[in-house]
Amino acid sequence: MRRRQVREKLFHWSGIAAVVIALTLVGIFFGTILKTGLPAFWQSTFVMDVHFDPEVVQIGPKPEPMPGESPAAYQQRFNQWQLDLGFVDFGQIIHKSIVKQLPEAAEHPDETLALVTSGELFALRDRVVADPGIIGQTVRLKLLADANVDVWLKGNIDRDLPDTQQQLSPLVRAWADQLQASGVIQNKFSTAIFMNPDSRSSLASAGLAGAFMGSLFMMIIVILLAMPIGVAAAIYLEEFAPKNRLTDLIEVNINNLAAVPSIVFGLLGAVVFIMWFNLPMSSSLVGGLVLTLMTLPTVIIATRAALKAVPPSIREAALGVGASKMQAITHHVLPLARPGILTAMIIGVAQALGETGPLLLIGMSAFVASIPATPFDQSTALPVQIYLWESNELRNFFEGRGSAAIIVLLGMMLALNAVAIWLRKRFETRW
Amino acid sequence: MSNLAVVAVLLVLVAVAYQIGLARSRGVALASGVRMHSLPRYHGLLVVLNAALPAIAVYLLWSLFGGSVIEAMVLASLPPEQIPADELQQRVVLQRIQNLASGFGMLGEAQAYEQAAAAYLQSLTTTGQAVTAALMATVAALGLFWSWRGTTPQTRARNKVERAIEIGLIACSAIAIFTTVGIVLSMLGETIRFFQFINPADFFFGTVWNPRFETVGTSGQEGFGLLPLLSGTLLIMIIAMAVAVPLGLMIAIYLAEYAPYHVRNVAKPAIEVLAGIPTVVYGVFALVTVGPFLAGMGELLGVNIRATSALTAGVVMGMMIIPFISSLSDDIITQVPKAMRDGSLALGGTKAETIVKVVLPAALPGIVGAILLGVSKAIGETMIGHGRRQLSGADGQPVRIGFHHHGVHHQPVDRRPGFRQPAVAGGLRPRTDAVRDDAGAQCHRAGGGAQVPRTIRVINDEPTH
The missing domain is CATH 1.10.3720.10 (MetI-like)
Known part of the structure; x- marks a missing residue:
């Protein structure tokens, strides 16, 4: 008898242990992501005066089309101007600004430029293009430090490693420490991760904007296509479909598709949309179509559940007072099932938002350095961007950057789910 | 005729057709003094279906095939010695002609045959658009007229509209089948091509995964x-x-x-x-x-x-x-x-x-x-x-x-x-x-x-x- 009771206790405690282990896993999971991701929103930033020296910046204003000029000729003139702009040495401007803070850097322009991420050169150029009047003035600017400098200053690399394994030369490391001590380099909250597209040459200013737009386009496409199609299919199968071979086939198909691994939809998209229909590869249009196909079964199944939850008495009452079947559904059943349908939609969108596998196969893992303006442009998606960043060589930097991206992604998904829960609570009807 | 304009025109057509249907059914009801089978809005929707759907179909056909047909015609009109055999080269030639035709212009002098082709392309495009527009208008007008005449107290407009909606619903649920067929087909073709290169026995029972190209x-x-x-x-x-x-x-x-x-x-x-x-x-x-x-x-x-x-x-x-x-x-x-x-x-x-x-x-x-x-x-x-x-x-x-x-x-x-x-x-x-x-x-x-x-x-x- 005692042995049996001991066993009973053991069983009880192993149950508690399992729950505790699972909850600990959840805790560790979110803990590590927050711990690695949150600091990445703050980056080492130069705060200093930058003088746009007219000696260095010798460039005319942006050419405008002249009357009587053919577009092709204007394009040529414009290209020439861009070429000239490309030859302006903005590095020299940054070098001079740093020398003002750190006189010993005067002899080493290359090492000085290793301190600032190269994307800031283009940021300076864009400033000049946007406002040519800036030439000759001195402006106080915030410039992002190079990713390696950020890693060094945050202690994300072992400072005791020998020089051969360090990314920065001893000189640059000493300068970085010196500039940080004198307050020129500060750890500031950086908007680069939100405002910039991805970058490979200027790692410190790589951002999520491109991936975010890609994801946004895909979500819009998914909502526009999966919502009407899914709801229509669910209405037909739940309310109209006679029991026959065709509807059986459709139902089996939908249940099967819900269980098909998502990567297979990527193969389908690659073959059908890209090879047969010649849609642009890596575009969020194809991504949205693939994700629509992937989420359709989920949306259909969840919508059917929502329709099923509307008691038959509602339909019977409508039919009883002379409504047609279609009227009973559109006037009575659908409005009552609306919260359930919305929830189904949000679940589908959240699933699509986090999906990576199929997107890799339609080329959305490509490196895209511009923010897509239309669904036809090449783009990536948030989860793919995480995947790309986590596979970057400079892991000491991108482990944090990637985790920051994960925080953004999880934040969006949590928001979507919160909306779903709120909708459910708000419109919940008890029969 | 930009796509946006066409969509706007189609929307206007839908609205007008609906109003015509409404007005007509009310008129018929008043004139005959009999109870109509269907509510006025179902008559309106029926007119929309009859008038707008064919017009949309015509437009879709044009936008799907129009471009490639015109390109083929322009290419065929070029002097034979100027048509490159390579498909990519053909695209380049067509792009030049399109740039000319759209008024973007090109650097350097355009050849005479290119000018001619550009003019031809432009005339073809205008004609095609005009024909499409005329066809859309005709089809829509016929649809309008037909349903105008067909509006009687006995017309079972509601049943027809509901039937159309139901067909739409069926089409939506059939997408699941198309998806499955697409998956199977896309895999089948590629699999067959793959096994032309690789012996299936090597593939299924091979113990080394080290693909090199x-x-x-x-x-x-x-x-x-x-x-x-x-x-x-x-x-x-x-x-x-x-x-x-x-x-x-x-x-x-x-x-x-x-x-x-x-x-x-x-x-x-x-x-x-x-x-x-x-x-x-x-x-x-x-x-x-x-x-x-x-x-x-x-x-x-x-x-x-x-x-x-x-x-x-x-x-x-x-x-x-x-x-x-x-x-x-x-x-x-x-x-x-x-x-x-x-x-x-x-x-x-x-x-x-x-x-x-x-x-x-x-x-x-x-x-x-x-x-x-x-x-x-x-x-x-x-x-x-x-x-x-x-x-x-x-x-x-x-x-x-x-x-x-x-x-x-x-x-x-x-x-x-x-x-x-x-x-x-x-x-x-x-x-x-x-x-x-x-x-x-x-x-x-x-x-x-x-x-x-x-x-x-x-x-x-x-x-x-």
């Missing part, structure tokens, strides 16, 4: 054995099950049988959070946290576990499917009738004995279903393994399935010194990695074959050798 500089197609991929997937799956089944089941039992109400209310959703997290995030978690942790544990125990082993992928995948098993099993255990428990307890069984000997057998079918769902989830998963690719990718030294790797990262400490570990001397051949393991094995299982090379080309920065 001509680009890498090797001749011959070999190393397309499926077994390593399959064994990798199986291994990961078994480890995942070993983690998830005991944990998930015990969680389900505890939550269903022992847990107080408020504990259950908190713990269940907290665990279910795991099910909603994108798999790529799990991949990162495996890479950053679990892998180094397991490697450290292995070091303590004297076992050499790589941070990128199947163990890591398996453990993390197990973590991912815990909620599938726990939540579903929980629901099923709760559904076991209380009478069965009471019977066992009345006969003197302890609670544990009741659960193991009475409740679990009763719930077994459902629990097995839950576990199978977890397994299918685990098999179909791609992204968790991607961490393994990254560790390898960083050094250009890909990894092989299993616990023993040629990877360079022996310990978590190794991740610290920045990028570019000193590369390991040659002799290490590119091996597979988990993305390929899972993706590859997956599409083979589903009957696809040739996707494997494409997959790799798209995903993998092909390691040079």
Whole structure:
């Protein structure tokens, strides 16, 4: 008898242990992501005066089309101007600004430029293009430090490693420490991760904007296509479909598709949309179509559940007072099932938002350095961007950057789910 | 005629047709003095269907085929000696002509034949657009007229409209069939092409997965054995099950049988959070946290576990499917009738004995279903393994399935010194990695074959050798 009771206790405690282990896993999971991701929103930033020296910046204003000029000729003139702009040495401007803070850097322009991420050169150029009047003035600017400098200053690399394994030369490391001590380099909250597209040459200013737009386009496409199609299919199968071979086939198909691994939809998209229909590869249009196909079964199944939850008495009452079947559904059943349908939609969108596998196969893992303006442009998606960043060589930097991206992604998904829960609570009807 | 304008015109047409239908049905009702079969708005909708649908169809046909037909005609009109044989070159020629025709102009002098072709292209486009517009107008007018005449008290407008809607609904649900057909077809074609290169026997029973293409500089197609991929997937799956089944089941039992109400209310959703997290995030978690942790544990125990082993992928995948098993099993255990428990307890069984000997057998079918769902989830998963690719990718030294790797990262400490570990001397051949393991094995299982090379080309920065 005692042995049996001991066993009973053991069983009880192993149950508690399992729950505790699972909850600990959840805790560790979110803990590590927050711990690695949150600091990445703050980056080492130069705060200093930058003088746009007219000696260095010798460039005319942006050419405008002249009357009587053919577009092709204007394009040529414009290209020439861009070429000239490309030859302006903005590095020299940054070098001079740093020398003002750190006189010993005067002899080493290359090492000085290793301190600032190269994307800031283009940021300076864009400033000049946007406002040519800036030439000759001195402006106080915030410039992002190079990713390696950020890693060094945050202690994300072992400072005791020998020089051969360090990314920065001893000189640059000493300068970085010196500039940080004198307050020129500060750890500031950086908007680069939100405002910039991805970058490979200027790692410190790589951002999520491109991936975010890609994801946004895909979500819009998914909502526009999966919502009407899914709801229509669910209405037909739940309310109209006679029991026959065709509807059986459709139902089996939908249940099967819900269980098909998502990567297979990527193969389908690659073959059908890209090879047969010649849609642009890596575009969020194809991504949205693939994700629509992937989420359709989920949306259909969840919508059917929502329709099923509307008691038959509602339909019977409508039919009883002379409504047609279609009227009973559109006037009575659908409005009552609306919260359930919305929830189904949000679940589908959240699933699509986090999906990576199929997107890799339609080329959305490509490196895209511009923010897509239309669904036809090449783009990536948030989860793919995480995947790309986590596979970057400079892991000491991108482990944090990637985790920051994960925080953004999880934040969006949590928001979507919160909306779903709120909708459910708000419109919940008890029969 | 831009697309936006056409859409606007079509919308106007829809609105006008609806109003005409409404007015007409009211007029007929007043004139005849009889009760109409259908409400006025159904007559309106019927007119919309009759007038707008054909017009839309005409426009779709034009936008689908119009461009390519015109291009073919322009190309045919060129002097034969100016038509390049190469298709890409043809595109260049057409692009020049289109630039000319659209008034963008070109640098340098345009040839006479190019000018002529541009003029021809322009005239064709204008004619085509005019014809399409005229056709759309005619069709719409005919539809309008026809339904105008057909509006009588006896017209069963509602039934017709509802029938049309129902056909739309059926079409929407048929998309599921098209998707399945698309999957099968896309895989079938590629598979057949793949097996023209690779002997099926080599593929299914080969033990080496080391695909190389001509680009890498090797001749011959070999190393397309499926077994390593399959064994990798199986291994990961078994480890995942070993983690998830005991944990998930015990969680389900505890939550269903022992847990107080408020504990259950908190713990269940907290665990279910795991099910909603994108798999790529799990991949990162495996890479950053679990892998180094397991490697450290292995070091303590004297076992050499790589941070990128199947163990890591398996453990993390197990973590991912815990909620599938726990939540579903929980629901099923709760559904076991209380009478069965009471019977066992009345006969003197302890609670544990009741659960193991009475409740679990009763719930077994459902629990097995839950576990199978977890397994299918685990098999179909791609992204968790991607961490393994990254560790390898960083050094250009890909990894092989299993616990023993040629990877360079022996310990978590190794991740610290920045990028570019000193590369390991040659002799290490590119091996597979988990993305390929899972993706590859997956599409083979589903009957696809040739996707494997494409997959790799798209995903993998092909390691040079």
